[in-house]
Amino acid sequence: MESTNSWFSVNWFTWSKLQSFDWEQPLWFYLLLGILLLLLIRAVVMAQFRQRLPIALTKKDIKSDPVSYFRIIPPILFFITISLLVTALARPQSTNEQVEQWSEGIDIMMTIDISESMQIEDFRPNRLEAAKEVARNFVAGRFQDRIGLVVFSGDAFSRSPLTSDYDLLNSYIDDISFDLIENRGTAIGSALAVATNRLRESDSKSKVLILLSDGDNTAGNIDPITAAKLAQAYDIKIYTIAIGKEGKVPFGTDFFGRPRYVENTLDETNLREIAKIGRGNFYRVSDKEALEQVFSEIDSLEKAEIKETRYKDTTDYYTIYLRWAMIFFLLWLLTKSTFITNALSD
Incomplete structure (x- = not known):
């Protein structure tokens, strides 16, 4: 910005400089056109009606003087x-406007099944890897929310506390593998309880739990419905996602390297009831694209109200x-x- 000490610079009259200004009262320029028109009319009138005195001069006396x-x-x-x-x-004038956005944020716990059945390859490369990729994309789309991670199979444990350090969270997601928990099975009730324990002391106005599983509750010492009611008591909204196709699905290869198929079934009853208790939604997905759409829908449903503060620095x-x-x-x-x-x- 030019200093007022250089007001005598001819730069103030260049076309580029005049274009760079914000004009608070541009209608005044119409007055300039009006004045120009009046001056032209005046010149015409004076040329037409100015009093002239006849003077006789010889041609040699008539000279043009610059x-x-x-x-x-x-x-x-x-x-x-x-x-x-x-x-x-x-x-x-010139205006420098700064916009500051902020929100109260949402606390979200992602709870992901890492049981043996998540190795089934009806999702590419398998159910768990597809879930990890979609989870990373979900994290990337959030703004100022705290997100945590719980994994479970026969037991459940918190992989990451609620955090807004998304790089750290993505590193935890990348490191998810089937050997994190030795006990086999699917402890849905225990997973809900661990996630609820992370969210219960949150002061956020909106607390969300996303449960992704491909099986029935076969392990743990907490009933899923009881755990869901406990979460509801802490005002936690629960979204449940049942992942996997019904019927024969590919699961590894046999001795000769040929795809091996297993029969897959999933009782949706518990997951539907958990979502109902948690005042959320239940989703059934059978491919990666459907899973992406579900996370996209949850992302749109659970958006914090973003507030905006604008600052204007105006120089005349x-x-x-x-x-x-x-x-x-x-x-x-x-x-x-x-x-x-x-x-x-x-």
């Missing part, structure tokens, strides 16, 4: 003065053009008091 053209200087100075005044009235430059107007006004007065006007106007 000094006579000085008489147009005062009108030009006057018009420049008016133009500068109009420019000042239009209020040239009209004083620069007023100074120039004063200079040209004084020049106009000076020329009006000299021979330029008095001697050559007739």
